[in-house]
Amino acid sequence: MSSDRLLDDFNAGKSAALARVVSIVENHRDGFEAILGGLHSQTGRARRIGLTGPPGAGKSTITALLVKNFRDAGLKVGVIAVDPTSPFTGGALLGDRVRMENVALDPGVFIRSMATRGSLGGLAAATREVADVLDAFGFDRLLIETVGVGQSELDVARTADSTALILVPESGDSIQTLKAGVMEVADIFVVNKADRPGADRLRNDVELMLGLRKGVSFGSVPAHHGVDLKRMNPARLAREAAAAENPATWTPPVLSAVATKQEGISEMVAALDRHFAYLEQTGTLHARRRERMRERVTDVVERKVRDRLWKDSHTIAWLDEQLPSLEEGRSTPFAVADQLLRQSGELVRGEERQ
Amino acid sequence: MSSDRLLDDFNAGKSAALARVVSIVENHRDGFEAILGGLHSQTGRARRIGLTGPPGAGKSTITALLVKNFRDAGLKVGVIAVDPTSPFTGGALLGDRVRMENVALDPGVFIRSMATRGSLGGLAAATREVADVLDAFGFDRLLIETVGVGQSELDVARTADSTALILVPESGDSIQTLKAGVMEVADIFVVNKADRPGADRLRNDVELMLGLRKGVSFGSVPAHHGVDLKRMNPARLAREAAAAENPATWTPPVLSAVATKQEGISEMVAALDRHFAYLEQTGTLHARRRERMRERVTDVVERKVRDRLWKDSHTIAWLDEQLPSLEEGRSTPFAVADQLLRQSGELVRGEERQ
Numbered sequence: 148m149s150s151d152r153l154l155d156d157f158n159a160g161k162s163a164a165l166a167r168v169v170s171i172v173e174n175h176r177d178g179f180e181a182i183l184g185g186l187h188s189q190t191g192r193a194r195r196i197g198l199t200g201p202p203g204a205g206k207s208t209i210t211a212l213l214v215k216n217f218r219d220a221g222l223k224v225g226v227i228a229v230d231p232t233s234p235f236t237g238g239a240l241l242g243d244r245v246r247m248e249n250v251a252l253d254p255g256v257f258i259r260s261m262a263t264r265g266s267l268g269g270l271a272a273a274t275r276e277v278a279d280v281l282d283a284f285g286f287d288r289l290l291i292e293t294v295g296v297g298q299s300e301l302d303v304a305r306t307a308d309s310t311a312l313i314l315v316p317e318s319g320d321s322i323q324t325l326k327a328g329v330m331e332v333a334d335i336f337v338v339n340k341a342d343r344p345g346a347d348r349l350r351n352d353v354e355l356m357l358g359l360r361k362g363v364s365f366g367s368v369p370a371h372h373g374v375d376l377k378r379m380n381p382a383r384l385a386r387e388a389a390a391a392e393n394p395a396t397w398t399p400p401v402l403s404a405v406a407t408k409q410e411g412i413s414e415m416v417a418a419l420d421r422h423f424a425y426l427e428q429t430g431t432l433h434a435r436r437r438e439r440m441r442e443r444v445t446d447v448v449e450r451k452v453r454d455r456l457w458k459d460s461h462t463i464a465w466l467d468e469q470l471p472s473l474e475e476g477r478s479t480p481f482a483v484a485d486q487l488l489r490q491s492g493e494l495v496r497g498e499e500r501q
Numbered sequence: 502m503s504s505d506r507l508l509d510d511f512n513a514g515k516s517a518a519l520a521r522v523v524s525i526v527e528n529h530r531d532g533f534e535a536i537l538g539g540l541h542s543q544t545g546r547a548r549r550i551g552l553t554g555p556p557g558a559g560k561s562t563i564t565a566l567l568v569k570n571f572r573d574a575g576l577k578v579g580v581i582a583v584d585p586t587s588p589f590t591g592g593a594l595l596g597d598r599v600r601m602e603n604v605a606l607d608p609g610v611f612i613r614s615m616a617t618r619g620s621l622g623g624l625a626a627a628t629r630e631v632a633d634v635l636d637a638f639g640f641d642r643l644l645i646e647t648v649g650v651g652q653s654e655l656d657v658a659r660t661a662d663s664t665a666l667i668l669v670p671e672s673g674d675s676i677q678t679l680k681a682g683v684m685e686v687a688d689i690f691v692v693n694k695a696d697r698p699g700a701d702r703l704r705n706d707v708e709l710m711l712g713l714r715k716g717v718s719f720g721s722v723p724a725h726h727g728v729d730l731k732r733m734n735p736a737r738l739a740r741e742a743a744a745a746e747n748p749a750t751w752t753p754p755v756l757s758a759v760a761t762k763q764e765g766i767s768e769m770v771a772a773l774d775r776h777f778a779y780l781e782q783t784g785t786l787h788a789r790r791r792e793r794m795r796e797r798v799t800d801v802v803e804r805k806v807r808d809r810l811w812k813d814s815h816t817i818a819w820l821d822e823q824l825p826s827l828e829e830g831r832s833t834p835f836a837v838a839d840q841l842l843r844q845s846g847e848l849v850r851g852e853e854r855q
Contacts, residue, residue, distance in 0.1 A: 180835045188830025201556075440827050440834070444820060445811065447838035452806050452849070457799065466798060473794050476542025480794070481534045484801035485851065492846035495806070497839065 150178050154185055157284065162254060165284050169259055172276050180447075183276060186283035191436065193225070193282040194423055195289045197307030199332070202294055204313040205339040208406040209415070210292050214256055216416050217288050225281035226258040228292045229274055229303050257281060271302035272446035275439065278306065304332050306442075308435060309422045311335040311415065314353065316345030330356060334399055335418050341403035341411070353401050397425050455494050462491065504532050508539055511638065516608060519638050523613055526630050534801075537630060540637035545790065547579070547636040548777055549643045551661030553686070556648055558667040559693040562760040563769070564646050568610055570770050571642050579635035580612040582646045583628055583657050611635060625656035626800035629793065632660065658686050660796075662789060663776045665689040665769065668707065670699030684710060688753055689772050695757035695765070707755050751779050809848050816845065 156164035168186075172179045196213075198206050210226060217224045259277060261270070278289050293303045304310050312333035317340075336357075338350050400418050404411025426432035456462055466487065472478040510518035522540075526533045550567075552560050564580060571578045613631060615624070632643050647657045658664050666687035671694075690711075692704050754772050758765025780786035810816055820841065826832040 184833040184835045187827075187833040190830075191828070437824055437828065440824055441820065443834040444823070444827070444837050444841070447834045448810065448841055449803070449807065451838055451842060453803065456802065466795065469798070470791055470794055473541075473798070474545070474791065479538040479541040480797040480801045481538045483798050484805055487798070487802055488805060489850055492850040495849045496843050496846040498846075 150181060154182065157186075160285065162257070165257060165280070168284075169277055169280050172280050173259075173261065173273060183279060186280060189283035190279045191282065193278075193286050193289045194309070194419075195278055195282075195291060195307040196419060197304040197310035197332075198290060198292045198313060199294070199304045199310060200313035201315075203317065204315045205404075205406045206292050206294075206313050209313060209337070209339065209404065209412070210290050212406060212409060212412045213288075213290060213416065216412055218253060218255055222287040223255045223285060224257075225278075225284075225286035225289045226256070226292065227274060227277055227281070227289065228258070228260045229270060257284075257286065271306055271442075272450070274303045275306050275443060275446065279443075306439065308426060308432060309334045309419055311337055311419070313337045313339050314349060315340045316343045316349050334397065334422050335415070336399055336401040337404050337411070337415060338401065339404045339406050339411075342405050342408075346403065350401050350403070357399060357401070395429050397422065451497070452495055455497065456487075456491060459494055462487065462494065465490075504535060508536065511540075514639065516611070519611060519634070522638075523631055523634050526634050527613075527615065527627060537633060540634060543637035544633045545636065547632075547640050547643045548663070548773075549632055549636075549645060549661040550773060551658040551664035551686075552644060552646045552667060553648070553658045553664060554667035555669075557671065558669045559758075559760045560646050560648075560667050563667060563691070563693065563758065563766070564644050566760060566763060566766045567642075567644060567770065570766055572607060572609055576641040577609045577639060578611075579632075579638075579640035579643045580610070580646065581628060581631055581635070581643065582612070582614040583624060611638075611640065625660055625796075626804070628657050629660050629797060629800065633797075660793065662780060662786060663688045663773055665691055665773070667691045667693050668703060669694045670697045670703050688751065688776050689769070690753055690755040691758050691765070691769055692755065693758045693760050693765075696759050696762075700757065704755050704757070711753060711755070749783050751776065805851070806849055809851065810841075810845060813848055816841065816848065819844075 153164055153167060157168050168182055170176070172183060198210055198213075200206050207228075210228075214224045214226065259281075261273060261277065274291060278291065281289055289307075291303065291307055310332050312330070312335070314336065315338070336353050338346055338353070340346065341350075402411060402414055402418060404415065406412070423432070426435065466483070469478060469483045473480065473483060507518055507521060511522050522536060524530070526537060552564055552567075554560050561582075564582075568578050568580065613635075615627060615631065628645060632645065635643055643661075645657065645661055664686050666684070666689070668690065669692070690707050692700055692707070694700065695704075756765060756768050756772060758769065760766070777786070780789065820837070823832060823837045827834065827837060
């Protein structure tokens with residue numbers, strides 16, 4: 148099928164064309180840049196929602212329920228799963244698989260799992276590009292599911308307009324480990340499995356941490372405190388008062404859910420809507436999307452440089468010749484890199500080798 | 502302190518100089534390339550051992566025990582923790598912290614935790630550079646601890662000569678999720694907390710998976726089988742026979758440990774020694790280290806390109822000017838990237854702007 152014909156079918160809303168375009172883009176097959184360039188002007192309409200959290204937090208179940216909720220509202224939904232523990236990517240229990248099949252048969256839903264390795268240009272760059280394809284196809288909501296542990300996964304979460312962090316009581320201690328980056332990225336916190344022991348404590352811990360994030364110190368208050376402290380948490384009260392008065396401040400809500408009982412999902416959808424309204428009203432949406440556009444360009448620039456340098460047989464052969472002197476300590480990686488770049492200006496510019 | 506004086510102190514084995522050099526290199530402070538270049542000829546002596554696995558697998562406890570074992574053998578040990586859940590990086594229980602302090606007071610041990618974000622050039626690149634510093638300082642063993650979940654973390658594991666994957670019975674189901682990349686990277690498997698229920702099943706699953714990895718199919722054998730199957734596992738028997746006859750084949754051993762009782766550590770050290778001997782005898786060590794050298798150069802080249810492009814105020818200003826037309830769909834990230842590169846040849850070459 149010609150590229151033009153493929154794009155015609157894509158623009159006519161044909162699912163088979165969508166699946167093919169996503170595959171071409173995800174795997175960087177020939178012509179993917181022309182396709183993405185052709186779709187570019189149609190992007191920017193979908194709301195991109197990131198879902199992140201530790202393995203076992205119930206991200207996939209919540210994703211499935213959000214899909215159902217959005218579908219009931221007449222919205223078309225694309226799902227990108229970059230979570231190796233997600234049933235969408237194959238790390239599934241049978242029960243989850245079966246549950247997702249109902250969703251998968253709906254033509255208003257498109258689910259794509261992304262490999263978490265092999266994307267030399269970076270997982271976040273690949274996710275941004277596949278999201279652009281789904282956006283251009285006309286999906287109203289994009290759900291991007293990622294496991295909130297590694298650096299690449301955090302970068303993926305940052306590609307969304309709104310990011311929800313899903314936690315469970317069992318992940319109590321791991322909150323300490325998440326805070327390094329994931330806490331800052333989250334616009335909405337969801338304590339899933341909220342009917343289990345430890346849910347209140349987890350909610351308290353998160354709220355306390357959000358208070359600390361605002362620079363309010365609690366002195367010697369121990370990390371694990373009773374429920375009473377929550378009520379008298381001055382940071383929380385101050386934030387709630389500020390939020391009520393000033394819509395320009397976003398207070399990340401800490402929601403509860405029991406996804407297996409379908410509880411808490413409509414509250415989550417409402418919070419996502421509130422956050423999107425906040426993003427729009429304050430100009431934050433425009434700023435975030437402009438930043439995303441800049442990242443799209445830098446992604447492409449860096450990928451082109453890598454392709455032009457490392458797919459050039461002369462450069463590779465030259466580098467091979469330098470390895471013995473590097474191994475023997477007669478040269479250094481820096482000297483070799485400098486020389487390589489001195490002789491690569493035309494290559495990087497995209498010009499033919501003379 | 503001048504750079505020369507710092508290197509003199511470093512070469513004289515002064516710990517304070519080591520700590521300063523590591524900081525300069527890790528944070529890419531002024532002069533870090535000159536320092537790394539100066540140390541380059543002294544690298545290649547330390548054995549680099551990667552320790553990876555899911556959070557809670559006991560990686561840090563095993564790291565501490567390995568440190569003790571190596572110290573008892575008179576070896577100097579450097580530890581690089583790139584695991585946000587590691588006590589070395591601050592995600593600690595008090596008990597772990599206290600346990601590590603004994604180790605930290607020993608001048609024959611150097612412990613460094615690396616931030617898991619902010620290293621634009623990539624965590625693996627930064628780890629390779631810090632490891633080079635420790636190698637040049639004269640440490641005999643480098644232990645590189647990383648959480649085996651994300652892509653960056655996997656890349657870090659690949660920087661080692663030998664990599665051990667630590668699993669626990671609790672991580673049983675997650676073996677499915679690990680296999681995508683971590684299984685392939687591991688030279689040694691350690692089932693920690695081997696006195697807990699499920700340890701035998703986990704060991705069986707790993708061995709079965711290793712058998713499958715060799716391309717032997719088990720037909721309809723279910724994933725969770727009885728212990729008897731292990732005994733009649735044809736792939737395992739075939740691999741063991743092959744390993745006994747042919748030292749050129751490495752069979753990843755599946756070891757057991759109860760780190761909290763200090764059990765299984767000497768077996769792990771012995772397996773690491775066997776693996777290193779295998780690497781040396783088969784020429785694999787030289788091949789792996791040559792590959793690492795090539796990666797060092799490509800790391801530096803790509804970082805230099807990024808620095809030269811994205812720290813150039815003219816380029817940034819020009820890119821800013823393109824954002825409106827990108828947002829309005831009049832231009833595409835690919836067209837902008839192409840133009841940016843066409844005008845950046847001299848910049849990438851490292852020449853002064855005219």
